[in-house]
Structure formats: C-alpha cells, structure tokens
Amino acid sequence: MIQKLNDKILREATHWLAERDIALNLVFQQYGYPPLWAREPGFSTLVHIILEQQVSLASANAAFQRLQEHLGTVTPEVFIQLEDDTLRQIGFSRQKMLYTRTLATTLLDGRLDLESLEDQTDDEVRATLLQLKGIGNWTVDIYLSECLLRPDILPQGDIAMQEAFRVLKDLPERPKHETFTELTRHWRPWRSVGTRMLWHFYLCERRRPNS
16 A cells, blocks of 8 residues: 555654754754645646746746636646637746646546556656656656655755755755755655655745844
C-alpha cells in the first residue's frame, strides 16, 4: 500500500527530522509544525500548478482565481472551450495555454486518467506526467507531494526550498538539485516533510518585520 502524508504523520515526521538535522530543529523550535499543504488531486489543481511555473505564487493564485470566477468548476470539458483572448485576459501565457489545453485534450480523449495516479509508484507517476508537454520535474514533484501526499519528494528546482536551505545551512549559493539531494539524504523517508519545513521557514521569515 502506498503511504500518504496526513496531519498525524506530518507531526511525527517533523519531530523525527528535527532530531536528525540541526537546521530543521531550529525551524521547528522557532516556528513550530509546518502546514500539510494538501491540495485536491485532479485537472483543476494541475492547471493551477502549471500557472505557478516560473512566476510568483501570488500571480498564479490571482490568475487561477480569475479562471474559477469565469468557469465556476474548472473541468477539461469547459476549459477546452475557452478562446485565446479569454485565457490571455485571465493571465495565461501562450506557452501555458498550450500546456493546459494539451492536458485537457489528453484527459478528454482518454490517454490520461489522473485518478489512476493514486495507485502508481512515485516513479510511475513521474513517467506518466512527464510525457505531457509543459510538465517537467518540478510540476510532477509538487503534484506528488501536495496532491498525492507522497512522503519522500524533493521538488526539483524549487527556489523557496533552495533559498531556505541556503540560509539555514549558511551556504554561499543555492545548491544544485544533485547536491541538495545528497545533503538531505538523511531526511529520507520524509523529504516531503523536510521540504514543508523549509517552505514554512521561508514564508515565516518573509512575514517578519524588517525581513
């Protein structure tokens, strides 16, 4: 059976990680438990994650909210009917129009079943989603970690995660993913929780006065 994160496991894993990593212990002592950051799996959320690619979360959230206001429920059937001008006004770039339409079309013609990902291994999910245009490792990792709640995912190229790690470990620059993977090997099998602790630190630090 494939294990999934929940609030109880998140808290237990936070303690486990804090005992094994000085930097994560500092995060826990200063800011407490991270949020679970669970998202509903499916087309709507995957569109939202695509919107988040290489832009601020605030910008992506605003665009997705406009999309929801325009459509109500975001399904492949209604999304595929939107014109270019409408999507552009909502906040989709030309590339992201292509990516999300490809996703919708692939779901509608039966070449992809997102529900089936629930029973696939992490590697199988990655292989399935990477076949889609515009979906790379970061998008797959976020879907695995936040939608499928897999416990041992390091989102490749996630800037907030890397920057938090750089600050906490007093590194001269953000580590490359291969280096980051090596430096967090002792977080296994809870790297998704370690990631959440880094995000928690990053966001809490940004909210601090004079930060």
